[in-house]
Amino acid sequence: MHNNxxxxxxxxxxxxxxxxxxxxxxxxxxxFKSVKKQGFLHDHxxxxxxxxxxxxxxxxxxxxxxxxxxxxxxxxxxxxxxxxVLNTYSHSGLLDKARIIFNEIPVKTVKIITVMIACLSRLFxxxxxxxxxxxxxxxxxxxxxxxxxxxxxxxxxxxxxxSEKIYNRMKSLFxxxxxxxxxxxxxxxxxxxxxxxxxxxxxxxFDQKKKN
Numbered sequence: 001m002h003n004n005x006x007x008x009x010x011x012x013x014x015x016x017x018x019x020x021x022x023x024x025x026x027x028x029x030x031x032f033k034s035v036k037k038q039g040f041l042h043d044h045x046x047x048x049x050x051x052x053x054x055x056x057x058x059x060x061x062x063x064x065x066x067x068x069x070x071x072x073x074x075x076x077x078x079x080x081x082x083x084x085v086l087n088t089y090s091h092s093g094l095l096d097k098a099r100i101i102f103n104e105i106p107v108k109t110v111k112i113i114t115v116m117i118a119c120l121s122r123l124f125x126x127x128x129x130x131x132x133x134x135x136x137x138x139x140x141x142x143x144x145x146x147x148x149x150x151x152x153x154x155x156x157x158x159x160x161x162x163s164e165k166i167y168n169r170m171k172s173l174f175x176x177x178x179x180x181x182x183x184x185x186x187x188x189x190x191x192x193x194x195x196x197x198x199x200x201x202x203x204x205x206f207d208q209k210k211k212n
Contacts (some may be wrong), residue, residue, distance in 0.1 A: 013048045020055025028055055046076040050084050057088030066097065083115045090119035108136075114146045121153020126162060129153065142173050144180050150206060151187050154196070163191045 014036050019028035032052050035045075049072050054066035054094040059159055064087040082105050089098035102108075102116050113136050120129035131148050136146070147170045154163040167188045174181060192201035 005208060008015050013045070013051050016048065016051045016055060020051070020058055023059060025055075025059060025061070028052070044179070047080060049076060050080040053081060053084040053088065057084065057091060060092070062092040062094060062097075063190070069101075076156055079109050079111050082112055086112070086115045086200070090115065090122055094122060095119065095123055107179060110140075110143050114149050116145070117146050118149040118153065121150050122156070123185065124153065124157045126157075126159070144170070144177060147173075148184060148187070149196050151184055153172075155187050155191050158191060158194050160191060160197075163188055 012031055016028045016031050016035075019025075019031065025058065029052075032048065035048055037135055049068070051116050053065045056062070056068065065085055069081065069085040082101070085101055089095070089101065098116070098119050102112070105112060113132065117129045117132055120126070120132065133146055135151065147166060151163060151166055151170075154166065167184055170184050171181060187200040189205040189208075190206060192198070
């Protein structure tokens with residue numbers, strides 16, 4: 001890389017992201033250390049930490065992701081860094097550790113709640129996911145993306161009854177979001193197919209397309 005780019009944190013962060021995707025952990029760590037050494041990690045550069053945490057997660061290195069997260073200064077911890085470490089634990093099935101991080105987050109945004117719902121749903125803990133969803137909606141506006149996170153988990157579990165219940169709830173809450181509802185309908189039709197109800201899946205999908 002040209003020396004001029006070595007002083008550009010945006011470029012270096014992009015390089016970390018690329019190296020992690022390629023599985024070159026050692027080189028990504030070298031770039032990250034050079035960023036820290038040059039003192040680039042200010043408030044507006046917190047994405048560099050997120051790139052490393054996310055990269056560790058992509059490569060199944062949940063311990064390294066967690067250890068790096070612990071070193072992130074409190075003023076640099078935000079929705080992105082929180083979400084990255086929660087996603088890492090989620091994909092590794094480390095629910096207890098994810099819950100510890102989640103409980104420590106002072107401001108739980110829609111994105112953070114959605115990541116935690118996805119974490120619970122991925123482990124087929126739908127009661128917990130629904131409880132978290134219901135608790136959030138007591139004091140906040142409903143959000144389509146959280147329902148989709150739950151529905152994705154239900155697709156993987158092939159839970160037809162609960163999937164239909166959640167989709168019907170989505171229809172009542174997001175009546176005017178036809179394009180979004182279509183993506184939910186496709187997920188539900190995939191669930192029908194996964195349990196061998198192919199005709200029902202085709203009929204349901206055709207019916208939804210007619211409505212849209």
